[in-house]
């Protein structure tokens with residue numbers, strides 16, 4: 001009699017096939033694991049994960065979640081750790097304020113990020129997705145845990161969904177959705193704080209709501225968006241919305257380390273027969289895979305890793321843990337599913353640092369060097385000096401020539417600056433209009449008019465190039481150039 005030592009999962013409909021139909025090599029690429037052949041959504045009920053890899057993920061996710069929620073409230077030299085204020089075009093990364101004028105630095109930072117992801121993916125597959133992506137971290141480590149806590153493991157969730165509505169079901173479902181909505185509100189507010197800053201967020205929360213209608217609208221919008229993602233879309237957000245999973249195939253090669261099934265060891269798969277020795281199993285042409293489908297049952301994206309690397313796989317390692325447990329039970333070595341490259345599975349080759357990785361790493365190193373150079377040589381202020389619109393020149397009673405300018409100064413520092421101007425290349429006088437010294441508040445932009453007066457004898461033609469030094473506390477912060485218009489000679 002043939003007996004499966006490990007209970008086949010009673011979970012998904014497609015899992016109820018017998019071992020003979022278990023091998024379906026060609027079909028899996030024709031439709032998504034989370035949709036039926038008509039394209040209707042097939043809800044995934046992943047079995048509760050557990051094991052050494054999962055424990056590592058829990059620790060890592062706890063750290064990431066703590067950083068993610070604390071991020072908007074952490075200050076570095078008085079500035080937010082991370083602020084991406086697209087509305088006011090103000091950005092803070094690790095406490096460094098960036099303005100639109102720092103676009104080049106920001107663009108290089110983006111290139112560093114993208115190149116880093118490409119290298120990381122080339123070497124380690126989609127480790128980012130399963131371990132560090134905020135969507136997966138929140139979904140698998142928070143929302144999914146609430147599923148298990150309130151509704152139980154996969155088979156209990158399925159039974160509850162299939163059962164008729166009664167008080168117990170209503171309480172469980174409304175309680176869970178209420179918690180999901182509350183958590184989505186917190187996640188939405190955190191995202192808002194990263195965009196507008198924590199002070200603005202508190203103002204929206206505690207001020208007169210009529211003053212913050214736009215902010216409140218976004219608060220509601222983000223809450224509903226995250227609720228939709230975590231309560232309904234779930235793994236489909238990774239499959240349909242996130243582009244990363246789609247272009248990963250262009251980055252992976254045969255040396256990329258991914259969660260992989262060792263088909264040489266596993267095939268031909270078949271249930272374990274009681275009292276059958278490994279030798280007898282081998283003689284029967286069977287491999288180590290006992291076709292228990294636990295790797296499918298535990299997969300949060302509903303795929304069968306034995307079909308090979310797939311777009312939906314987020315490298316969460318749940319299938320490694322469960323399969324290692326099965327191997328322990330059937331007395332076979334662990335690692336039938338493991339982190340491995342194609343070359344490792346096919347030829348037993350160790351992980352290699354390939355020429356492609358070296359090329360990417362060199363490019364990344366150059367970009368990081370450029371980024372650091374730009375950051376450390378960045379001026380503390382950004383000054384633009386333009387001739388006042390519509391003005392030409394004026395002649396004073398003493399015969400000197402005056403030009404009027406408009407000056408805008410961006411203070412990128414976290415302290416107020418008293419700004420002065422001095423002519424650098426020519427003798428003359430510079431006057432900043434307004435009462436008292438020209439002050440530029442911290443992390444702000446200020447504007448004033450500037451009157452430059454020159455003796456006609458120093459002018460070269462009707463347009464003379466001026467170089468002006470922008471000073472604060474006697475320190476030259478920046479040099480700007482402009483033109484000075486005089487009478488024709």
Ligand code: SF4
Pocket residue numbers: 261266269288289290291292293294295296306322323326336337
């Ligand atoms: S790969 Fe492992 S977990 Fe998956 S069916 Fe085979 S033995 Fe079971």
Ligand code: SF4
Pocket residue numbers: 259295298299300301302303304305312313314315316317318319320
């Ligand atoms: S195949 Fe394995 S690693 Fe990939 S998503 Fe499913 S459980 Fe996670």
